[in-house]
Structures are given as structure tokens and as C-alpha cells.
Amino acid sequence: MSPESPFFTHEVENQAPPLGDYDAWGTDTVLREGVVREGGGWAEAHLAAFGAVAGGELMRQGYVANENKPKLRAFDRYGHRLDEIEFHPAYHRVMQLGMQYGVHAFAWRNEDRSGAHVARAALSYMHAQAEAGTGCPLTMTHSAVPTLRHGTALAQRWLPKINSYDYDPRVLPMAEKTGCTIGMGMTEKQGGSDVRANSTRAVRQADGSYRIIGHKWFFSAPMCDAWLVLAYTDAGLGCFLMPKVLDDGSRNAIRIQRLKDKLGDWSNASSEVEFHNARAEIVGQEGRGVATILQMVALTRLDCMIGSSALMRQALVQALHHAQHRKAFGKRLVEHALMKNVLTDLALDSEACTALTLRVARAVDASPRDAGEAAFARLATAIGKYWICKRCPPFINEAQECLGGAGYVEESNLPRLYRQAPLNSIWEGSGNIQCIDVLRALNKEPETREAFFAELLAAKGAHADLDREIGWLSSAFDDLTTLELRSRMIVERMALALQASVLLRAGAPGAELFATTRLGGEHGLNYGTLPADAPFDAMMARAAVAA
Structure with missing residues (x-):
């Protein structure tokens, strides 16, 4: 409709273009x-x-x-x-x-x-x-x-x-x-x-x-x-x-x-x-039905980790794409300092979840050939299933907020991701079941504890905050009378330590930032609370599908 039309009211502008088809492998x-x-x-x-x-x-x-x-x-x-x-x-x-x-x-x-x-x-x-x-x-x-x-x-x-x-x-x-x-x-x-x-x-x-x-x-x-x-x-x-x-x-x-x-x-x-x-x-x-079907459950729990990590990745893709194109107060959203903090924080969490998921997949793969990897997979699957699936709903909600009201309508895809987000923390055993499973493994299969600490100690010396966390975890299981009551805190910290260990040994660009914020306390309870010296632009560029 032309501007001369009596029904013309405005031009549609300042909207992010559709993301369109993209290469989910080559861009990740x-x-x-x-x-x-x-x-x-x-x-x-x-x-x-x-x-x-x-x-x-x-x-x-x-x-x-x-x-x-x-x-x-x-x-x-x-x-x-x-x-x-x-x-x-x-x-x-x-x-x-x-x-x-x-x-x-x-x-x-x-x-x-x-x-x-x-x-x-x-x-x-x-x-x-x-x-x-x-x-x-x-x-x-x-x-x-x-x-x-x-x-x-x-x-x-x-x-x-x-x-x-x-x-x-x-x-x-x-x-x-x-x-x-x-x-x-x-x-x-x-x-x-x-x-x-x-x-x-x-x-x-x-x-x-x-x-x-x-x-x-x-x-x-x-x-x-x-x-x-x-x-x-x-x-x-x-x-x-x-x-x-x-x-x-x-x-x-x-x-x-x-x-x-x-x-x-x-x-x-x-x-x-x-x-x-x-x-x-x-x-x-x-x-022997429970023992028989638990082999299936162990693999489906890994897929819960994969699924939650994938939902987080897709929510991040949508948030970054929107922020790269939408302008507010004279510049693109991605150029605003506070939005940089939020998006970088999301990118950091997404990478940590994906990295731990793939590490557990390697342990599952090696389990038939390596007793140590089998023990690690037994414990780390429950740890990762608990933590990664718990991170998914608040992560996607934060990504929705990056789009504002547009993130609350179906065309954006974020509502579908948000509805999907709680599933994996419920399916194949809720959070409490995972924590109890961790305690059961540590109690009945001492080799799982050895494998867990071997994994962490492989990164010892890479970051002071991880070293301190290893020390805390080594004594976290001593008080048996309150162990179940404290198990959510313990499993959460086990997961964060594992994520830091994987990232640090991989030399990931955000590894030190992850250890400092997630283990060292330089982070708030919400996303967007990274310290001012974080590598914002580099982390966003690493996570983005396209500029």
C-alpha cells in the first residue's frame, strides 16, 4: 500500500529478518x-x-x-x-x-x-x-x-x-x-x-x-x-x-x-x-526387570542431557539473531552493554552444558572397553541429567526476554521451546531421583567416586577456583546424617566442577570466566551478572549463527 493511500498508517521497520534456513553443524x-x-x-x-x-x-x-x-x-x-x-x-x-x-x-x-x-x-x-x-x-x-x-x-x-x-x-x-x-x-x-x-x-x-x-x-x-x-x-x-x-x-x-x-x-x-x-x-x-531396563534408562537420561542442551542452543540462536538486528535507543541490542552481558552469560552456560554432555557421551561410548569410563558414565549421567535439565527452563525464559514481547508469541519459536524445557527434568526420573541415584552410586559403587575425582584432578592447577572446589567436594560426603538433605547442593556443585574441568582442559575461550563466575562466586543468581572484564564480543561471536 502506498503512502498516498487513505488507509496507510505506518511502515514496518526495525524488525529482525527471519532467520531462515541455516547450517546447524557448520555454524555451531x-x-x-x-x-x-x-x-x-x-x-x-x-x-x-x-x-x-x-x-x-x-x-x-x-x-x-x-x-x-x-x-x-x-x-x-x-x-x-x-x-x-x-x-x-x-x-x-x-x-x-x-x-x-x-x-x-x-x-x-x-x-x-x-x-x-x-x-x-x-x-x-x-x-x-x-x-x-x-x-x-x-x-x-x-x-x-x-x-x-x-x-x-x-x-x-x-x-x-x-x-x-x-x-x-x-x-x-x-x-x-x-x-x-x-x-x-x-x-x-x-x-x-x-x-x-x-x-x-x-x-x-x-x-x-x-x-x-x-x-x-x-x-x-x-x-x-x-x-x-x-x-x-x-x-x-x-x-x-x-x-x-x-x-x-x-x-x-x-x-x-x-x-x-x-x-x-x-x-x-x-x-x-x-x-x-x-x-x-x-x-x-x-x-530382574528393573536391572534389565535400567540399561535403557541410562541411555535415555543421556538423551535428556542432549535434549536440554539442544533447546538451550536453539534459544540462544534465536536470541542472538534478534539482538543482532533489532535496534533500541539508537543502536543494535547486541551493542548495549547490559544485553552483551546477558547474551554472553547465556552463551557461556550453553557451551558448558554442551561440553559436559559430549564428555558423558564419550564415557558411555568407552564403557564397554574401559572400566574407569564406565564408572564415570554411571555417575556423571545422573549428575548431568540433574543439572543441565534444571538449567534449561530459566535459560530459555531469559532468551525469551531478549526478544521482549516478540519472544512471547508463537511465531518466534521461543514459546514452544519454553513449553518443552521442563520435560527432561521430569522424564526418566525427576531431580530428586537423580540426586538419590548419585548417592546410591557413591555408596554402592566406590569406583564411581574414584572416577569422578580422577576427572576433576586431571584439571588440577588449571584454575584456583576449581582447585578449591575439588577440596570442598572431597569432604562434602563425610556427614552421612545430613547427606540426603544436602544432596541437591552437592550434585549441583559436582556438575559445575565437571563443566569447569571439561572447559579448562579443552582450552575453551570462556573456561576461566566460567570457573571464576560459577565456582569463584563472581556471579549473581540471574543471567547477565558477569564481571565487567568478561570477553563479551568474543563469546557472542563464537555462539552466533550469522552476523
């Missing part, structure tokens, strides 16, 4: 350095190919998938039971792209190469920035593999389909599909994280299979091809593989009661179900 210096440092650099070509997809089509499809929530189709129009979930085509495209590039299977298809789990973590990290909801079935499919290996016959039949790069959403028996996804059903109404309170029962049949009667309060990804579930036998809790479709093509007796109306994670379906003599096969031994 912290991720690229971390992958090389932790042993996954050999996969750079594959990661680079996915980076263009993640910052392009995957990002666009992610918006659409979240605007169109899945719907439960319990019955067809004639009244026949369906128990199916209807998804928008954008969801299926996101899943197709994720599986095509191996977000669910890259580590297992390359497990003969050191660093495969690091490279796979990078794939998941880029995927989650574009669309986090599909991370649920992709994560569980990835993490189910070690558990399924407890059953040789099951593994022989299922793993080729689980490790396939084909996305096949058809409702068919496993043998007729080109690729399969796996979900999980652990918790029940009366118990939550206390799975010993479960009431679901499994009865052994003459052919060696089991019939399961009961329910699951959170049944993740009800559109999957099979689920690992917990149920009681006479010997105690067992872990079972429950397929959606039986070998003869009939549907298993799994009744979806409703889909969860969730705060976020809108593209993905979570459900409540009942089992009406559903058929399943045991994985491992009767009575």
Missing part, C-alpha cells in the same frame, strides 16, 4: 569442537549433511508438526477397536528424516568405531533443536538396544529392524516392516518413579510367552511397534517386550485410554493404556 563452533575433542570427528561428513537438513527442512517441518497435535482414533466408524494415533504428514516427515540420518541407530551401526555415541549425540542435538517431540520415539528406539540384547532370540529378530534407517509407520507385524520403533511403559498411577509399587501382572504361558494384565499411567510413544514394559511375575518384576501387532497380524490387547494433554511436546503422543491379557516376551530373567 562449540558442537564441532566438542565432537572432535571427544572422538567423533570421523563422522564429520555425515554430521555436516544432517546439519543442513536440521537447520532447514527439519526446522520448517517441526513448526507444522507442533501446530497439528496427534489425535487418538480409538474406533473406526463401525465401532471396531483401532487404538491408533493420527499424525500430520509433517510429523512423519520429521521422523523419516531423523531415521534416515540415524538419530536412533547411528551408534549401533558404527559401534566398532570409537566415538560412535559422540557422533550420534551430535545428530540428536541438532535434531532436537528443530523438533524435540520426535526425540521421544527416536531416543527410546536407540536406548532399547542394550536391554534387548539380554534376550538372544529377541535381539536376532528385532535388532535388524530397530537399526534400520527406514521409517515405516505402517501397522504390520514386525517381520513385514522395513524398520521399527520402540517405546517404553514403566510407571503406573500409584507409584510413578517407585516402580516397585507397580501392580501389573505377567503370567507365563505354555509356549513360553506371557500374558499381561494391568495398566501404565505414562505409556510413551503409543504409535511404536513394540514397548519395553515392567510387570510382576511370581519371581518379582520382569521386563517384557510387548509388540503392537502379533505375528499372525492381529492386534495385541493394548487399549489406549486417552492421550496425555501435555504442557509441551505437542508433536508427540503420550498415553495411558490398559493391558487386557496382552501378549509379551520376557527380556532377561524374571525378577
Whole structure:
């Protein structure tokens, strides 16, 4: 409309342009350095190919998938039971792209190469920035593999389909599909994280299979091809593989009661179900179900770290892009001193979380070959899951504030990230569960304490504040009478010390700043409280996608 029009009121100006497609790998210096440092650099070509997809089509499809929530189709129009979930085509495209590039299977298809789990973590990290909801079935499919290996016959039949790069959403028996996804059903109404309170029962049949009667309060990804579930036998809790479709093509007796109306994670379906003599096969031994499925849980907890770090990275990308273009009071936001402090503080936290996540991924990768790394992974996964997932919601809220009111509307993507932010601190064990798990490991597995301090002592002398923190942590566990009461403080400080150790040994540009502010006390309780001599411009440039 021209200025001469009687309806012309103003020109639209001083708005940040759309970020548009970008390379989520090539523009992420912290991720690229971390992958090389932790042993996954050999996969750079594959990661680079996915980076263009993640910052392009995957990002666009992610918006659409979240605007169109899945719907439960319990019955067809004639009244026949369906128990199916209807998804928008954008969801299926996101899943197709994720599986095509191996977000669910890259580590297992390359497990003969050191660093495969690091490279796979990078794939998941880029995927989650574009669309986090599909991370649920992709994560569980990835993490189910070690558990399924407890059953040789099951593994022989299922793993080729689980490790396939084909996305096949058809409702068919496993043998007729080109690729399969796996979900999980652990918790029940009366118990939550206390799975010993479960009431679901499994009865052994003459052919060696089991019939399961009961329910699951959170049944993740009800559109999957099979689920690992917990149920009681006479010997105690067992872990079972429950397929959606039986070998003869009939549907298993799994009744979806409703889909969860969730705060976020809108593209993905979570459900409540009942089992009406559903058929399943045991994985491992009767009575050893918790120990069997915990191998899956350990990997999903690492993915919680990956997912939260990814959400933080994407929120930072959005905040920096806006601040580079938006002007206020005569200059760009990024040129204002206080905004520099906020953005640099966010960049520092994002880098520390990503660096620790990749370090834990290396420990998980090396665990089968190195007892010390296995012990470190056992402890550091719980520490990192607690701390990184706790940092995510306030981080994203601060990034929203950088956009002002624009960060509170859906078009900016920040509301979706903010709704998603609390999930990973709740999923696979809340903060208290993680802290208790840390105490349990330290008490029952003394090698985990040795591995933790070995990691910190590798950076001893690099910074005085880290040295002092190592001293404090070495005596933090002495008073056993108050240990659980103090465990959140202890685990928080363990996490910060680990982050500082990783950054200092890596020679990261913000390593000394991190140690001084997070361990040395030169920092407030909110973001934007860095000291005046911090390298603001250098840290923002390191984190930005484009100027």
C-alpha cells in the first residue's frame, strides 16, 4: 500500500529478518569442537549433511508438526477397536528424516568405531533443536538396544529392524516392516518413579510367552511397534517386550485410554493404556526387570542431557539473531552493554552444558572397553541429567526476554521451546531421583567416586577456583546424617566442577570466566551478572549463527 493511500498508517521497520534456513553443524563452533575433542570427528561428513537438513527442512517441518497435535482414533466408524494415533504428514516427515540420518541407530551401526555415541549425540542435538517431540520415539528406539540384547532370540529378530534407517509407520507385524520403533511403559498411577509399587501382572504361558494384565499411567510413544514394559511375575518384576501387532497380524490387547494433554511436546503422543491379557516376551530373567531396563534408562537420561542442551542452543540462536538486528535507543541490542552481558552469560552456560554432555557421551561410548569410563558414565549421567535439565527452563525464559514481547508469541519459536524445557527434568526420573541415584552410586559403587575425582584432578592447577572446589567436594560426603538433605547442593556443585574441568582442559575461550563466575562466586543468581572484564564480543561471536 502506498503512502498516498487513505488507509496507510505506518511502515514496518526495525524488525529482525527471519532467520531462515541455516547450517546447524557448520555454524555451531562449540558442537564441532566438542565432537572432535571427544572422538567423533570421523563422522564429520555425515554430521555436516544432517546439519543442513536440521537447520532447514527439519526446522520448517517441526513448526507444522507442533501446530497439528496427534489425535487418538480409538474406533473406526463401525465401532471396531483401532487404538491408533493420527499424525500430520509433517510429523512423519520429521521422523523419516531423523531415521534416515540415524538419530536412533547411528551408534549401533558404527559401534566398532570409537566415538560412535559422540557422533550420534551430535545428530540428536541438532535434531532436537528443530523438533524435540520426535526425540521421544527416536531416543527410546536407540536406548532399547542394550536391554534387548539380554534376550538372544529377541535381539536376532528385532535388532535388524530397530537399526534400520527406514521409517515405516505402517501397522504390520514386525517381520513385514522395513524398520521399527520402540517405546517404553514403566510407571503406573500409584507409584510413578517407585516402580516397585507397580501392580501389573505377567503370567507365563505354555509356549513360553506371557500374558499381561494391568495398566501404565505414562505409556510413551503409543504409535511404536513394540514397548519395553515392567510387570510382576511370581519371581518379582520382569521386563517384557510387548509388540503392537502379533505375528499372525492381529492386534495385541493394548487399549489406549486417552492421550496425555501435555504442557509441551505437542508433536508427540503420550498415553495411558490398559493391558487386557496382552501378549509379551520376557527380556532377561524374571525378577530382574528393573536391572534389565535400567540399561535403557541410562541411555535415555543421556538423551535428556542432549535434549536440554539442544533447546538451550536453539534459544540462544534465536536470541542472538534478534539482538543482532533489532535496534533500541539508537543502536543494535547486541551493542548495549547490559544485553552483551546477558547474551554472553547465556552463551557461556550453553557451551558448558554442551561440553559436559559430549564428555558423558564419550564415557558411555568407552564403557564397554574401559572400566574407569564406565564408572564415570554411571555417575556423571545422573549428575548431568540433574543439572543441565534444571538449567534449561530459566535459560530459555531469559532468551525469551531478549526478544521482549516478540519472544512471547508463537511465531518466534521461543514459546514452544519454553513449553518443552521442563520435560527432561521430569522424564526418566525427576531431580530428586537423580540426586538419590548419585548417592546410591557413591555408596554402592566406590569406583564411581574414584572416577569422578580422577576427572576433576586431571584439571588440577588449571584454575584456583576449581582447585578449591575439588577440596570442598572431597569432604562434602563425610556427614552421612545430613547427606540426603544436602544432596541437591552437592550434585549441583559436582556438575559445575565437571563443566569447569571439561572447559579448562579443552582450552575453551570462556573456561576461566566460567570457573571464576560459577565456582569463584563472581556471579549473581540471574543471567547477565558477569564481571565487567568478561570477553563479551568474543563469546557472542563464537555462539552466533550469522552476523
